[in-house]
Amino acid sequence: MSWPAGVQEAAEVVSARPVGAYTHLVLRAPEAARRAQPGQFVACGTGDSGMLLRRSLSLHAADPEAGTLEVVVAAAGPGTRLLAAKRPGDVVSTTAPLGRPFPLPAPGTPAVVIGGGYGAAPLPWLARVLTTGGSRVVGIVGAASADRLLGTSAVDDATALDGIADAVVVTTDDGSLGAPGRVTDALPEVLLELSELGEPAVYACGPMPMLRSVHTTTREVLGERAQTWLAVEESMACGVGVCMTCVLPVVDLDDDDTPTRMLRACTAGPVFDGDALRWDAIGAAPHLRGGALVPDDAVGAPVVGRAGGH
Amino acid sequence: MSWPAGVQEAAEVVSARPVGAYTHLVLRAPEAARRAQPGQFVACGTGDSGMLLRRSLSLHAADPEAGTLEVVVAAAGPGTRLLAAKRPGDVVSTTAPLGRPFPLPAPGTPAVVIGGGYGAAPLPWLARVLTTGGSRVVGIVGAASADRLLGTSAVDDATALDGIADAVVVTTDDGSLGAPGRVTDALPEVLLELSELGEPAVYACGPMPMLRSVHTTTREVLGERAQTWLAVEESMACGVGVCMTCVLPVVDLDDDDTPTRMLRACTAGPVFDGDALRWDAIGAAPHLRGGALVPDDAVGAPVVGRAGGH
Amino acid sequence: MSTPSAPATSATEEVAHAAVDLSTSIGSFHLPAPTMTASGCAAAGAELAPYLDLSALGAVVTKSVLREPRSGRATPRMAETPSGMLNSIGLQGPGIDAFLEHDLPVLAQAGARVVVSIAGGDPEEFGELAGRLAALGPDSPVGAIEVNISCPNVANRGLVFACDPGASRAVLEAVSGAVASAASASGHPALPVLAKLSPDVTDLVAVARACTDGGATGLTAINTTLGMVIDPVTLRPQLAGVTGGTSGPAIRPIAVRCIWQLTAAKRAGVLPDVPVVGAGGVASGADALQLIAVGACAVQVGTATFADPSAPARVARELEAELARRGVARLADVIGIAHEPGRGPR
Amino acid sequence: MSTPSAPATSATEEVAHAAVDLSTSIGSFHLPAPTMTASGCAAAGAELAPYLDLSALGAVVTKSVLREPRSGRATPRMAETPSGMLNSIGLQGPGIDAFLEHDLPVLAQAGARVVVSIAGGDPEEFGELAGRLAALGPDSPVGAIEVNISCPNVANRGLVFACDPGASRAVLEAVSGAVASAASASGHPALPVLAKLSPDVTDLVAVARACTDGGATGLTAINTTLGMVIDPVTLRPQLAGVTGGTSGPAIRPIAVRCIWQLTAAKRAGVLPDVPVVGAGGVASGADALQLIAVGACAVQVGTATFADPSAPARVARELEAELARRGVARLADVIGIAHEPGRGPR
Numbered sequence A, B: 001m002s003w004p005a006g007v008q009e010a011a012e013v014v015s016a017r018p019v020g021a022y023t024h025l026v027l028r029a030p031e032a033a034r035r036a037q038p039g040q041f042v043a044c045g046t047g048d049s050g051m052l053l054r055r056s057l058s059l060h061a062a063d064p065e066a067g068t069l070e071v072v073v074a075a076a077g078p079g080t081r082l083l084a085a086k087r088p089g090d091v092v093s094t095t096a097p098l099g100r101p102f103p104l105p106a107p108g109t110p111a112v113v114i115g116g117g118y119g120a121a122p123l124p125w126l127a128r129v130l131t132t133g134g135s136r137v138v139g140i141v142g143a144a145s146a147d148r149l150l151g152t153s154a155v156d157d158a159t160a161l162d163g164i165a166d167a168v169v170v171t172t173d174d175g176s177l178g179a180p181g182r183v184t185d186a187l188p189e190v191l192l193e194l195s196e197l198g199e200p201a202v203y204a205c206g207p208m209p210m211l212r213s214v215h216t217t218t219r220e221v222l223g224e225r226a227q228t229w230l231a232v233e234e235s236m237a238c239g240v241g242v243c244m245t246c247v248l249p250v251v252d253l254d255d256d257d258t259p260t261r262m263l264r265a266c267t268a269g270p271v272f273d274g275d276a277l278r279w280d281a282i283g284a285a286p287h288l289r290g291g292a293l294v295p296d297d298a299v300g301a302p303v304v305g306r307a308g309g310h
Numbered sequence C, D: 001m002s003t004p005s006a007p008a009t010s011a012t013e014e015v016a017h018a019a020v021d022l023s024t025s026i027g028s029f030h031l032p033a034p035t036m037t038a039s040g041c042a043a044a045g046a047e048l049a050p051y052l053d054l055s056a057l058g059a060v061v062t063k064s065v066l067r068e069p070r071s072g073r074a075t076p077r078m079a080e081t082p083s084g085m086l087n088s089i090g091l092q093g094p095g096i097d098a099f100l101e102h103d104l105p106v107l108a109q110a111g112a113r114v115v116v117s118i119a120g121g122d123p124e125e126f127g128e129l130a131g132r133l134a135a136l137g138p139d140s141p142v143g144a145i146e147v148n149i150s151c152p153n154v155a156n157r158g159l160v161f162a163c164d165p166g167a168s169r170a171v172l173e174a175v176s177g178a179v180a181s182a183a184s185a186s187g188h189p190a191l192p193v194l195a196k197l198s199p200d201v202t203d204l205v206a207v208a209r210a211c212t213d214g215g216a217t218g219l220t221a222i223n224t225t226l227g228m229v230i231d232p233v234t235l236r237p238q239l240a241g242v243t244g245g246t247s248g249p250a251i252r253p254i255a256v257r258c259i260w261q262l263t264a265a266k267r268a269g270v271l272p273d274v275p276v277v278g279a280g281g282v283a284s285g286a287d288a289l290q291l292i293a294v295g296a297c298a299v300q301v302g303t304a305t306f307a308d309p310s311a312p313a314r315v316a317r318e319l320e321a322e323l324a325r326r327g328v329a330r331l332a333d334v335i336g337i338a339h340e341p342g343r344g345p346r
């Protein structure tokens, strides 16, 4: 592993403020702040004894000087509701930074960074690192409606891509802000534009159907001439690689036999090469709400008639 | 029942401040505030989903005008720790007022009110009602050490008996404040003094061994010439009479056969006539930490060899 | 799987602003709402009257009634556990005579429908209690009998009946026999008989089958699961009764699994198609919906009542909102839906 | 009850500032500290190295190893439940060859003592795995084998071995036979064999007895209890595997009860006096002390590790503080103390 391991810190909430439909939290976690890179996440305890498991949140920013991490929380269920309601002075138990950061392209590679909803959270930091490396960066942020948007100064300056990326495109499904439609509707034009500067790198964060569409669109528009790095959001119990709940079927692209393994999104990801994900098996069972099946050709796939244990 | 039933309210914390080792909370619960009488209690949710059961707290005061209840919380375990840490603006789920209030004596009856530790919480309110009824009231408050005291202006004016009771005696086991010794060491002199004005009523709140000692001391000093009203603190799951966890062996003094029944402290109490408690069975098993046994002569007592269900 | 028939009339009358038909039934026992109290979690029922309308509940389930008065166990009788609690009450109660004389009339007065839970030390005691109840006739508020077989069998070293198919069957035979005799004597329909199952068995379906073979016309699942807490000070068992029953949301996954297993067995024809009443950790309408989706036709709310005495009524309101939000018009449409890919909402 | 012998030497060296002798043993396997990881809750073990010192733990218990690589189940594989969770991983793992080649050397390197959990579809697979491990000899970090009998028996419609005394015994016979052959071939002492019990049985002691009859030299209690969660959106089972194992503090009262029952059976002479390793809902030193007080000589920390990856080490520190506060000098002095009125602190 070429990135540092996580560290546990009892992080004081330095500030908490609403940003659109979300809550922006600044947490004092000096050691994690020193180590973190864009694309990594923090696992946060909820403080409620009945909810054991930590909630994973993408790092929006890390300030090694101030010793702070920043996150943007969407109150989805009971745990994120508690996190979104934290007040300054509260203490949140954190383990961070976790997961593999976004791999960076060769200096000067043009890049597009795409976020759906709160998926835009890590993009400004990533865009800053990319532009520092000489990339031309175009941001695309979208959401179902304006109130679920993040990453644009139309919602909030401090968390926006504006002024960091060279251009920012905003889409909403209902047209309430920016261009009507989905982020992937805006993607082809951006890809074509950037590809004039070189083979672009595509970075995306958001729900799995969006990531799939980003990957498909990229391949449709540029063929193999672009690498996609997709930050997935699998349901995680531990975030540190010990529970095996967060797995996805992933092809080993470095192995000529290209075997598929069920890899942990928390340690092998959350950022995966879009070409390595087994899209045929991901989200294939509607009654499992986006769960991933085990492809028949995966290493150790079930043999018919052999039941598994827990 | 001659007192009103409890009501459920989502009570906002109006103020929270430390009082000695305890926390004094003011809760906005207008309907309960209108109904409550001294000796009753409030059952408070902790707000933590892993701790289902409410915590019972004696009412220190109820202000029907302001629509507030007041309590004094000792952080004993995880639930009271959460309650003691509430801040203004937090909301506490309450059911109140619960239990039978202190029965009031004939107007003018001299009275002593005795509290151990936070057991002093309901005494100022009770003393006010008694003095309003023309009673001479002497307060005795004690604790192991000064920091566990309540009810004296030496600790806090707003929660003190001083200025309400006609006299206040303070004891600490370690002599760190007031007279060295226990509340019951101060009791005989007070009883003898008050008995010159009539047959005194004795009101006590605190741990069971203290209540037992108050009862025994009263009987030793005045024979049958004084009624003791003891507010017990049994472990309660529901507080409203539906779970049968809070029972005590109590004699039915109104029945010539004086049968003993396992009565619910939350509905038949928490205030009991000291003569009705089966002291031989209460706290009789040290390994049960003050639990009460079922006397062999109790109604429906186990027959040897017949096992019980849950 | 055939879902219990749900008369469309009563629900809209009984449940305020009912957009959803919440009515359900347990054999001949029709309930305007699908939530009940749970045995032992509502005392005689009347204690909850300040907090909810007893007549609007599906039913009040009484604490288990025995032949004789019973003092119950020494204290401590409870210990809080993570998202749950242990209890060891020891079936404290006044006995059947006092129950019929004092408690039942109060419930009748309040307009409640009543499920009387009965317990005993041998099949005869169960049979006698059932006979007393069945003899009350259709004017009584008693709509069903629930047989608490999770109590110790005096004849078998105190082993609980529910852990032994043979003993369970014997109890149900005594109960159903008494109920049938009363019915044939009076000409009124026989009271439905629910066997209340313990999850602490290797083969739940086998015990359930023994109960239906013995004449149970319905099942309640689940009773508490055996647990224990050590007191941090004494390092001895915290409960006077040493072990206790674990209840509350902590055991909800076990309850959902048990109801799933029973319903799957019915669908597979291994178990007759009797109604299953769910219990275990229900504290919200969403929780109730889980139990209903795996096959419960009605749901009992036990431990949650300790935290919120209005819970049995609140859960019904929340359940209605859950169903309305999904566009479900009748409760009956979602009973057992988790077993049926492709059926129902979404 | 004789408590496991506790060599007074190692503890003070291994546990920083040790005021209390925390050492314990499982047969010939000596542990400087009484906390371990739990199988399936620490992956191969190395994943926890950033958060704790693997060599300071009593032992690392590996996820259950099978003969062949196994992909495990589809996702979702987990659901959070009140004070607990369900998992349905399906024994994902690399198989014994890769385990021995890659995972075990990393643990050896880290100075960890290792308990290898094994699983299989029939007794032969268990026996083969045990034979491979026993053949490693005393230079390997493997100090004991834990036999995960809570996995499906291919020959019996996937019924888990642990729910059937006969099947459990057959597995333990295969394992202990393989361990014994390796021992007699090498002249080294036989590896201790822990049978890991499921709480989902009517008669736990009968299954435990079948395991010791089959050659188990110790017991681990408990594995997860079968549960289920319905997805609020689809109203279908939330886990791809339909049911899952419930773990975490929610099941601690069940674990305490099970260990109490096993220890009581040992004290009554119904079960041989083998060490019991506790597992189930331990998240703090106080929790561990409950399991130890009812008879566990060591404690596994599973689900708590997901919330706090340092938990297995932290629990040992907290346990030490709990014992020191009570003036207890040796862990051995409190093992099983809940069964002995009058013994021990206070």
Ligand SMILES: Cc1cc2nc3c(=O)[nH]c(=O)nc-3n(C[C@H](O)[C@H](O)[C@H](O)COP(=O)(O)OP(=O)(O)OC[C@H]3O[C@@H](n4cnc5c(N)ncnc54)[C@H](O)[C@@H]3O)c2cc1C
Pocket (backbone or CB within 6 Å): A041, A053, A054, A055, A056, A057, A058, A059, A071, A072, A073, A074, A075, A076, A077, A078, A079, A080, A081, A118, A121, A232, A233, A234, A235, A236, A237, A270, D079, D080
């Ligand atoms: C790498 C990563 C980065 C994320 N970044 C953000 C972010 O920046 N902002 C944000 O608001 N949310 C983010 N999420 C999603 C967030 O973790 C979930 O919304 C949250 O865990 C759900 O918890 P809950 O209590 O609200 O819901 P519940 O459904 O009650 O959660 C129950 C359990 O399932 C797990 N779980 C449920 N949904 C998810 C999910 N989508 N992802 C992971 N675990 C889940 C929870 O951790 C918990 O253990 C991220 C998830 C991952 C994996």
Ligand SMILES: Cc1cc2nc3c(=O)[nH]c(=O)nc-3n(C[C@H](O)[C@H](O)[C@H](O)COP(=O)(O)OP(=O)(O)OC[C@H]3O[C@@H](n4cnc5c(N)ncnc54)[C@H](O)[C@@H]3O)c2cc1C
Pocket (backbone or CB within 6 Å): B041, B053, B054, B055, B056, B057, B058, B059, B071, B072, B073, B074, B075, B076, B077, B078, B079, B080, B081, B118, B121, B232, B233, B234, B235, B236, B237, B270, C079, C080
């Ligand atoms: C009528 C009455 C009045 C009380 N008044 C006050 C008061 O004014 N101020 C104050 O600080 N405390 C008071 N107590 C005690 C207070 O209720 C307990 O300290 C508290 O419930 C313990 O909760 P915990 O989470 O701290 O401890 P835990 O031990 O974690 O509690 C676990 C469970 O046991 C119950 N329990 C444990 N100890 C007691 C106890 N002593 N009494 C009742 N239930 C218990 C809790 O309610 C909870 O359900 C009163 C108790 C009663 C019965």
Ligand SMILES: Cc1cc2nc3c(=O)[nH]c(=O)nc-3n(C[C@H](O)[C@H](O)[C@H](O)COP(=O)(O)O)c2cc1C
Pocket (backbone or CB within 6 Å): B243, B244, B310, C038, C039, C040, C041, C063, C064, C087, C089, C091, C117, C148, C196, C222, C223, C224, C245, C246, C247, C248, C249, C251, C279, C280, C281, C282, C300, C301, C302, C303, C304
């Ligand atoms: C304090 C208490 C007493 C109980 N008494 C009985 C009883 O007398 N008879 C019975 O069949 N079940 C009894 N139960 C079990 C409940 O009826 C119910 O089956 C169980 O608690 C699970 O539901 P819950 O999680 O909603 O409480 C009791 C439960 C509790 C908590």
Ligand SMILES: Cc1cc2nc3c(=O)[nH]c(=O)nc-3n(C[C@H](O)[C@H](O)[C@H](O)COP(=O)(O)O)c2cc1C
Pocket (backbone or CB within 6 Å): A243, A244, A310, D038, D039, D040, D041, D063, D064, D087, D089, D091, D117, D148, D196, D222, D223, D224, D245, D246, D247, D248, D249, D251, D279, D280, D281, D282, D300, D301, D302, D303, D304
């Ligand atoms: C995600 C997960 C995976 C598990 N995998 C295994 C396993 O492979 N083998 C096994 O014997 N037990 C397994 N268990 C059970 C644990 O080892 C342990 O017995 C159980 O979780 C109870 O302990 P806990 O409450 O501390 O987690 C697993 C538990 C969890 C939560």
Ligand code: FES
Pocket (backbone or CB within 6 Å): A235, A236, A237, A238, A239, A240, A241, A242, A243, A244, A245, A246, A247, A264, A265, A266, A267
């Ligand atoms: S979340 Fe536990 S292994 Fe990834």
Ligand code: FES
Pocket (backbone or CB within 6 Å): B235, B236, B237, B238, B239, B240, B241, B242, B243, B244, B245, B246, B247, B264, B265, B266, B267
């Ligand atoms: S606390 Fe439940 S009956 Fe008294």
